[in-house]
Amino acid sequence: MQKSKIVYERSTAMFKHILVVFVGPKIKAKSFLVGLxxxxxxxxxxxxxxCVYKHPPRFHFFETKADKESVAKQKAKSLESLKKLERFANNANVQVTTKLVLTDAITDWVTDYVKSNRIDLLIMDYPHEPQYDIDLSADIIRAILEKVSVPVLSLRD
Incomplete structure (x- = not known):
């Protein structure tokens, strides 16, 4: 009887820091709700x-107005979705930290974040968008799986 109590106490500390990463172009609530x-x-x-893939500018030396507008639109949409997730967490009385990342090296950014924040569980939303985006996101997810040393849960809609 005593032994099972010890096992249970260890398991409650199993996942102290959970990271839910959205790699595809849209945020789906399913992965976050599972993580929650x-x-x-x-x-x-x-x-x-x-994690939003930051496409290189059309011209190598500067961003055009269209590039800036595209990034601003994506940021606004992502921030709105992240605020909705914050409300879900607050209603469930769970501490949440949300972040929007624009990067051209998603795999490296996620790997570094997992290491530097001592993440215990990584949850990723598998992409469900047009074929090009699926291929790019699937490659990113495979690369992350190879580089991280924590348990990974990949969810599909």
């Missing part, structure tokens, strides 16, 4: 990060 359920069960902190 796990965070609530283990009394964990949850981090929700939308």
């Amino acid at each position: 359920g796990i965070a609530k069960k283990f009394n964990s902190n949850i981090f929700a990060v939308d």
Whole structure:
């Protein structure tokens, strides 16, 4: 009887820091809600990060007005979605940190974030968009799986 209590106490500290990463062009709530359920069960902190691939500018030396408008539109849409996820977490009484990342090296950014923030569980939303985006996102997800040393949960809609 005593032994099972010790095992249970260890398991409650299993996932103290959970990272939910959105790699595709849209944020789907399913991955976050699964992470939220796990965070609530283990009394964990949850981090929700939308990693947006920053396309290089059309001209190598400067961004055009269209480039800037495209980035601004994507940022606004992502921030709105992240605020919605914050409301879900606040309603569930779970501490959440949200972040929007514009980068041209998503794999490296996620790997570094996992290491520097001592993440215990990585949850990723598998892409469900047009074929080009799926291929790019799937390659990014495969690269992340190879580089991180924490458990990874990849969810598909």
